[in-house]
Amino acid sequence: AQSVTQLDSQVPVFEEAPVELRCNYSSSVSVYLFWYVQYPNQGLQLLLKYLSGSTLVESINGFEAEFNKSQTSFHLRKPSVHISDTAEYFCAVTRMNRDDKIIFGKGTRLHILP
């Protein structure tokens, strides 16, 4: 079975400061890794994904995440946050080459302070 642990339920950070949202996973098989973002009162949007290849993946709005197999981590980072980044962020996994369920973490709420 797979599981995802997001170590922080809330992260406050000042605007234009860097941020890291932590994610660790557990799985006995190879997995794909994802970060989803949920803005207030909206559904989930895929922010970025790791399928294979380079362990550093980037999104179009400045976020990046690095897959670390030895530490079973997939932390999300942004060097300078904006007020518009206020949202809930979910780390997730799904079994590689299987078209089934996504396992989500409990989420990290990112608070941007002015």
Add this chain to the structure above:
Amino acid sequence: ETGVTQSPTHLIKTRGQQVTLRCSSQSGHNTVSWYQQALGQGPQFIFQYYREEENGRGNFPPRFSGLQFPNYSSELNVNALELDDSALYLCASSNRDHSYNEQFFGPGTRLTVL
């Protein structure tokens, strides 16, 4: 290209009642997955339908049931509603016939059980 849509957006029911939630999949997709997101939690996988057949189920009781229609739209039915069924219900559509099966989420239906 139309994205994933869900109806209704909000719903209020009382304990013991039955509810039907609807999901229209994105054009070209043949798979629909349903997730329950309780307040303050990450989404939990309910079940998945592929070409009108159930294709995997999470840890939900049989009073949660579903259908997928020939046009690949889907319904989630919940009988004998309980207070704990109050949640945001998300559907996601995808195409299992592709090598990588990205799931695209709808905006969700917020169900309140009184």
